[in-house]
Amino acid sequence: MSKRTRHHLSSSQGVPREAEKDCRREAPTGRRLIRCLPLLPAVVMTIVALFQIHLAHTEQLDPWKGGGFGMFSTTEGGPHRHVHVYLSSVAGEERIDTPDSLEDLEDRVRTLPTTSRMQQFARALSAARSHRLVRIEVWDTNFDPETLTPNVEVIRQLEARARR
DSSP: OOOOHHHBBBBTTTOOOHHHHHHOOOOOHHHHHHHHGGGGHHHHHHHHHHHHHHOOOOOOOOOOOOOOOGGGGGSSSSSGGGEEEEEETTTEEEEEOOOOOHHHHHHHHSSSSHHHHHHHHHHHHHHSSOOSSSEEEEEEEEEEETTTOOEEEEEEEEEEEOOO
8 A cells, every 4th residue: 555545545534534524524414314314203202102102001002002013912902891880879870882872982081081081071971971880991891812712891981980
């Protein structure tokens, strides 16, 4: 290697010094953004997946919802969830079907049964019927991995007094 060639090469990497100076210069913001754009879908999908996993474990989010990644890995949730509604009055407790006008709200409770959603559903039921107490239960069916025997359990419930 000639003396001149050695002079133009960086001692550590064998990269021409002019190119090394270009790499050290700060790229304009627009260029950096354009270079990062190919990574954006992967970053967004990772954030959605992590948020969905978090909600599924902490708030009982239906694994088939919130990004839908769970539908490929579990039989929980989806068609295996159902909501039971009970009204208590002086005559006793009665299980009722959800009125057609409240089916969207019931679906939201089934999908993500947070306390606030269940309270909203109870208030809507209270406005539609006369009673003392509303009890809402969200049930889920899980299957034993070895025997495939179904196991039904309450995953969330709420009792709310009717407002007078």
